[in-house]
Amino acid sequence: MRHKIIAGNWKMHKNAEQTEDLLNDLIDKLPPDVQVEIIVAPTFVNLASAVDHLEFTNIDVAAQNMHQAESGAFTGEISAEMLKSIGVNTVILGHSERRAYFHENDALLASKVNSALEHELRVIFCFGEELKDRQAKQHFSIVENQLHDGLFHLDAKDWGNIVLAYEPVWAIGTGETATPEQAQEMHAFIRETIRSKYGSDVAEGVTILYGGSVKPDNAKEIFSKPDVDGGLIGGAALNAADFAAIVSAV
Numbered sequence: 001m002r003h004k005i006i007a008g009n010w011k012m013h014k015n016a017e018q019t020e021d022l023l024n025d026l027i028d029k030l031p032p033d034v035q036v037e038i039i040v041a042p043t044f045v046n047l048a049s050a051v052d053h054l055e056f057t058n059i060d061v062a063a064q065n066m067h068q069a070e071s072g073a074f075t076g077e078i079s080a081e082m083l084k085s086i087g088v089n090t091v092i093l094g095h096s097e098r099r100a101y102f103h104e105n106d107a108l109l110a111s112k113v114n115s116a117l118e119h120e121l122r123v124i125f126c127f128g129e130e131l132k133d134r135q136a137k138q139h140f141s142i143v144e145n146q147l148h149d150g151l152f153h154l155d156a157k158d159w160g161n162i163v164l165a166y167e168p169v170w171a172i173g174t175g176e177t178a179t180p181e182q183a184q185e186m187h188a189f190i191r192e193t194i195r196s197k198y199g200s201d202v203a204e205g206v207t208i209l210y211g212g213s214v215k216p217d218n219a220k221e222i223f224s225k226p227d228v229d230g231g232l233i234g235g236a237a238l239n240a241a242d243f244a245a246i247v248s249a250v
Contacts, residue, residue: 002207004223005163005230006247007039007124008237009064009092009211019046023053025240032058036230036250039124040237041092044078051087062090062124065098068111080119091116092232094126094150096169106149113151117158124163124232125151126211131170139168143186144193156198164208165232166190171212172234180221180228183210187227216245223250 014022019042030038041062042050050061067077083091093112098104109125116123127146129139143166151162166186168178178186187208195203210222211232222228230250236242 002205002229004036004250005039005207005209006036006233006243006250007041007062007092007165007209007231008233008243009041009095010043010237011064011097011234012043013238014042014046016046016049019043019050020053022238022240023050023059026059026243027054027057029240029244030059031244031248034247034250036247038247039090047083047088048086060090061088062092063088064092064095066091066093066112066116066121068108068115070115080115080121083121084119089120090122090124092124092126092165094146096126096128096167096172100169106146109150110153113154113162117154117161120161122161122163124165124209126165126167126232128167128169128211134168134170139186140189143190147190147193152197156202159194159198159202159206162206164190164206165211166208167211167232178210178212180218180225183212183222183228184225187225191227214246216242216249219246219249 038058039060039062041064047063054061063083066080066083067074071079094109113123127143129142133139133142171178190208191203207229208227209230209232210228214231214233215236233246236246
């Protein structure tokens with residue numbers, strides 16, 4: 001059965017000292033007895049220290065990206081094995097900013113997913129439509145194609161290590177948020193799309209997160225929808241009180 005997750009994507013924020021301060025603040029403010037998995041994704045340079053800092057807490061650590069190759073002449077890149085070697089067991093792939101600014105397409109992401117799974121990393125796979133797609137009423141087909149091209153080559157057994165994160169790109173960093181009804185509509189479509197390929201066991205077992213300007217004042221209503229299993233949180237994850245309030249809203 002799927003479980004609830006709140007993941008904080010810190011993006012390119014927080015130096016080493018600031019990372020430690022925010023982690024300490026989260027440890028103090030996060031409720032200790034929530035029935036939800038809590039994940040934070042600091043920058044690459046702070047992953048190892050975050051893993052050590054959070055060892056005896058209920059907070060897990062994820063990486064924001066990784067390269068698909070095992071090793072090689074790829075200056076500045078990080079492999080799945082490198083992440084595993086420092087105790088990171090989850091990686092975010094396909095974030096809208098990686099797609100937009102670094103031109104990552106679904107074929108590349110499929111190879112990254114393969115590499116992550118080969119190293120027993122859990123994948124938080126991000127996807128979602130842009131504003132022009134929704135305005136053209138192509139949002140369902142865009143999402144279906146992203147799922148198909150990025151993930152539908154996998155075997156059913158692989159889905160035990162896949163978490164989905166639906167990101168309406170028009171609602172990231174804009175202050176706009178999909179209504180709870182829009183989020184539920186798309187999450188239900190995603191689950192049905194997976195069901196049509198893999199059957200009900202996989203579809204009902206996969207966790208689908210919503211990512212798009214979730215804040216303390218809208219989290220509870222969004223998370224109340226039956227097919228929304230938590231959130232991938234951006235800006236609000238950089239404030240311990242806001243992040244703790246979002247965790248408590250699940």
